[in-house]
Amino acid sequence: MNSYKVNSYKVNSYKVNSYKELRNKHQKEVNALPFFFAFSNEQFNAGMAKFGLNPTDTDKIYRLSSIGGFYLRTDSDLINGTFKRHAQEAQSAMDADVTGNGYIYDMFLFELRNHEYGYTWRLDDTLDALGLTMDEISNSKTLTHGLNKAIATIKKEDC
Numbered sequence: 452m453n454s455y456k457v458n459s460y461k462v463n464s465y466k467v468n469s470y471k472e473l474r475n476k477h478q479k480e481v482n483a484l485p486f487f488f489a490f491s492n493e494q495f496n497a498g499m500a501k502f503g504l505n506p507t508d509t510d511k512i513y514r515l516s517s518i519g520g521f522y523l524r525t526d527s528d529l530i531n532g533t534f535k536r537h538a539q540e541a542q543s544a545m546d547a548d549v550t551g552n553g554y555i556y557d558m559f560l561f562e563l564r565n566h567e568y569g570y571t572w573r574l575d576d577t578l579d580a581l582g583l584t585m586d587e588i589s590n591s592k593t594l595t596h597g598l599n600k601a602i603a604t605i606k607k608e609d610c
Contacts, residue, residue, distance in 0.1 A: 471557065480533060565580070
C-alpha cells in the first residue's frame with residue numbers, strides 16, 4: 452500500500468481532500484451553535500419554547516439572514532464570531548495554496564460535483580456556494596488554475 456504525506460496528514464493510498472475536511476469541521480461547529488430554524492408558526496413557537504421564550508418575545512432574538520434561522524441576542528457574538536472565523540479560515544487555506552493544486556482545486560472539484568456541473572455545465576451555483584465571482588477568479592492565477600483543473604477532471608470523469 453502506498454503511503455505518503457498530504458497537508459501534514461499521513462494517509463494510505465488516497466489523498467485527503469483539504470477543502471472537504473475544513474468544510475466538515477465547520478459544519479460540525481455550526482451544528483453545535485444555539486439556533487433554530489422555523490418555516491411555520493408552529494416551528495417558530497417550538498423553537499422559542501426551546502429557548503425558554505414566548506413566541507411574542509421577538510425582542511430577545513435575531514434572525515439568521517433570510518434562511519429561516521433564529522438565535523438569542525445574547526448569543527450574537529458567538530454566532531457571528533464563528534461565521535467570521537470560518538470565513539477567515541477558508542480564506543487562509545486559499546491563500547496558503549500558492550499553486551491552485553491543493554485546497555483550491557479540492558474546493559472547486561467538490562463544489563462542482565456537489566452542484567452537478569457535469570450535467571449542467573454551469574458555474575453559477577458553484578460560485579454562489581463559494582461566494583466567488585468570475586471577476587475574482589479571472590484576477591487570480593491560483594483560482595483560475597484550480598478551477599480549470601477541476602473542470603478538466605470532471606470532463607475526464609464524464610468520458
